[in-house]
Amino acid sequence: MVNVMLVSGFLSSLTLLSDVVIALIVLLGIYKFASKKELSPSIGNLKFFFKDNAVLMALIVALIATAGSLFYSEIALYEPCKLCWLQRIFMYPLVLMFALALWKKDRRVFRYAVPMCIIGGLISAYHYITQLIQYSSSCGANSAVPCTVKYTFYFGYVTIPMMALIAFVLILILGYWASRR
Numbered sequence: 001m002v003n004v005m006l007v008s009g010f011l012s013s014l015t016l017l018s019d020v021v022i023a024l025i026v027l028l029g030i031y032k033f034a035s036k037k038e039l040s041p042s043i044g045n046l047k048f049f050f051k052d053n054a055v056l057m058a059l060i061v062a063l064i065a066t067a068g069s070l071f072y073s074e075i076a077l078y079e080p081c082k083l084c085w086l087q088r089i090f091m092y093p094l095v096l097m098f099a100l101a102l103w104k105k106d107r108r109v110f111r112y113a114v115p116m117c118i119i120g121g122l123i124s125a126y127h128y129i130t131q132l133i134q135y136s137s138s139c140g141a142n143s144a145v146p147c148t149v150k151y152t153f154y155f156g157y158v159t160i161p162m163m164a165l166i167a168f169v170l171i172l173i174l175g176y177w178a179s180r181r
Contacts, residue, residue, distance in 0.1 A: 012154035054178035059098035063169035090120030110175035121168035127161035
């Protein structure tokens with residue numbers, strides 16, 4: 001039997017690592033904008049690596065997010081609330097979209113993925129805030145599972161909606177890099 005705590009810890013650690021990467025990207029972007037200097041060649045090479053492999057990286061992120069949500073509902077038996085279902089609606093198709101784009105070598109897939117990530121990310125952010133402030137007890141009148149339930153809570157902030165939010169943000173960053181000339 002798969003240890004739920006082990007998988008949750010692993011996914012939360014990936015989220016924490018992704019948060020650090022996002023923070024570094026933002027700080028480097030601010031530095032580059034403020035100083036008007038080019039970044040060091042090693043950072044530039046790393047950026048080009050991610051730019052060249054943006055579709056593959058986005059596929060990996062979407063696949064991990066999809067597998068994680070399926071793990072929580074099908075193996076850990078955590079019943080998803082309505083907001084979780086909405087996030088899934090915007091994450092699950094990304095796996096197929098990026099897999100097909102990788103096969104066809106089509107970087108234009110981000111044109112279609114970005115709106116899905118923005119909407120899914122906004123839902124994730126709303127869900128996370130709902131969990132933090134215990135805004136409501138349920139997602140709707142007929143909701144069996146309250147949206148405020150925190151099935152996981154690691155590092156003082158990582159919940160399932162935060163994991164989804166970070167996945168959407170990473171895909172948006174990859175899409176931005178892929179679209180840059």
